[in-house]
Amino acid sequence: MSRWCAILGTDDPAGRIRALGGEPVAVTGRYALGTVPGAGAHAELFRARNPSRAADLVAIGEVTLYNADRLRTRLGAAAPPRDCGDGELLLHCYAHLGLDGIAAADGIFALAIADGEDLLLVRDHVGGRTLFHARSGGAWAASTSLRALTRWPDLRTGLNLPAVQSFLSFAYLPGRDTLLRDVYEVLPGRCVRLRPDGSSSEEIYWEPREFEEDGPAGGFARGLRELLEDATARRLPAGEPVGVLLSGGVDSSLVTALAAKLHDHPVRTYSISFGDTMPNELAYSGLVAAHCHTRHRVLTVSGEAVAARLAETMGLLDCPVGDPLTVPNLMLAEAVSADGARVVLNGEGGDPVFGGPKNLPMLIFELARDDPDPRARAQAYLDSYRKCHADLPVLLSPEVRAALADAPPLTDVFTPYLRQGQMRGLLNQLLHANLRTKGAHHILSKVERITTAAGVQGRSPLFDRAVIDYSFRVPPRYKLAGTSEKWILKQAVRDLLPATIIDRPKSGMRVPVQQWLAGPLRELGRDLLLGRSARARGLFREDTIRAWLEGRGTLLPRQGGKLWLVLSLELWLRSFEVGP
Secondary structure, X not given: OEEEEEEEOOOOHHHHHHHOOOEEEEEOOOEEEEEEEOOOOEOEEXXXXXXXXXXXXXXXXXXXXXXXXXXXXXXXXHOOOOOOOHHHHHHHHHHHHOHHHHHHOOEEEEEEEEEOOEEEEEEOOOOOOOOEEEEEOOEEEEEOOHHHHHOOOOOOOOEOHHHHHHHHHHOOOOOOEOOEOOEEEOOOOEEEEEOOOOOEEEEEOOOOOOOOXXXXXXXXXXXXXXXXXXXXXXXXOOOOOEEEEOOOOHHHHHHHHHHHHHOOOOEEEEEXXXXXXXXXXHHHHHHHHHHHOOEEEEEEOOHHHHHHHHHHHHHOOOOOXXXXXXXXXXXXXXXXXXXXXXXXXXXXXXXXXXXXXXXXXXXXXXXXXXXXXXXXXXXXXXXXXXXXHHHHHHHEOHHHHHHOOOOOOHHHHOHHHHOOOOOOOHHHHHHHHHHHHHHHHHHHHHHHHHHHHOOOEEEOHHHOHHHHHHHOOOOHHHHOEOOEOOHXXXXXXXXXXXHHHHOOOOOOOOOOHHHHHHOOOHHHHHHHHOOHHHHHHOOEOHHHHHHHHHOOOOOOOOHHHHHHHHHHHHHHHHHOOOOO
């Protein structure tokens, strides 16, 4: 299993690939492409004839396509042989159709294309795979493994303090920045062209667009249902069993129902329990499993298991995520793999694409808003995350706060989405922001890293490109109907699920973070956050961390999540050996 890396530069590019821990697989005097060890993924080298230049294109990437037959039809006689892989097919699309060929693809992919003198970095439409790049020593380096770039001797990187502030405010990093200084992430739907002279440029090949359409709700529900069935069918593994992660909420339940309806092999569903004394949604997930006739399995995850595997799990991620379900998600993926499935579906995407519960507070804010400044809306959006942003003055050390005095406002990354541009309506602006930030940089990146580490591939039908495009055609009043969230999505699948599931309010997975931090994670948290390494890094005020660990001061139940953020960050920094 492997990820990939690439170097653009004339000074021993193959040697630089080896410095990244990689193995060169294609080398010229100006670039080198190689593989690096990486859990689960499978990087491949592929070639295609560029008809306009009468020359071969060479590329390396991790590519999974869900619409290969449709791409072959579009290429016609220019399509490669049917036994070629998805990567070669995608490269043929680029060779013959340019970025329109990339835009026509549907799948998860990250690849580097040696195109003339330049190196093109391409990331899929919605961010199913991650891709990073950096420049140093007169060369460009790119990789799907952030850890590989940390090995590059020429790169004098270190902790990116503005990114620390961003992580503590959002529980992930919502844009190009990484926690490593001078290392950047390619945004989804983009192609970044790296040139030998050190310049670069970015082209957008796909971005959701709003269309003002109207009509009866039934027509939109039928159109959406057709697309949901198509998106799910294209993600089902032909001739193999499939797993579905089933929480019992409407999103994962509808994916379960569609998979059970459309797949000709067994469908297995998987749910989490945190023990008999903890709140859970097993009654709902069990109801759906029985209704859809799946083989259902409940995995009990103890706080001790989370404590034992938290450090390992944070090390799998390119950026820590402040999601306490990360370890349980990994254990679920391992259970799927142990049962023999290679693909696991999930219900991720329903909230960012169709109007989940977090949009309602923003709409209420807008009704009561008395500040016309566009930045007020972005500030309200930031505040809606309710992570550590308000605590930064007492959480960060005086030295770190001084160093951040001139950092760009955290609202900068959201402001372009929250003003009238491609999206005129506020709800669509919020969905667009959610899709391009949390969807791409938190949800999908976590799914990819966690599932591939377990040897399975996670697929998200509700993040399908055509489903997303359709969502921005649906009138906003059908997505948020009064206080009923994702209304049109529920109408589209109402016949597939019990009304108890369709009409239940959103509750979210209740994770016993507070109990874990007071129990099996207590000593680990204390040792890590008050230990020598954390003190040397000097990010946090010790008195605040100590008070949070001891449950003193203003520590409310929700602040267990805040302590979880700090702990996750410390574990990630140790795993990547990021010093002060």
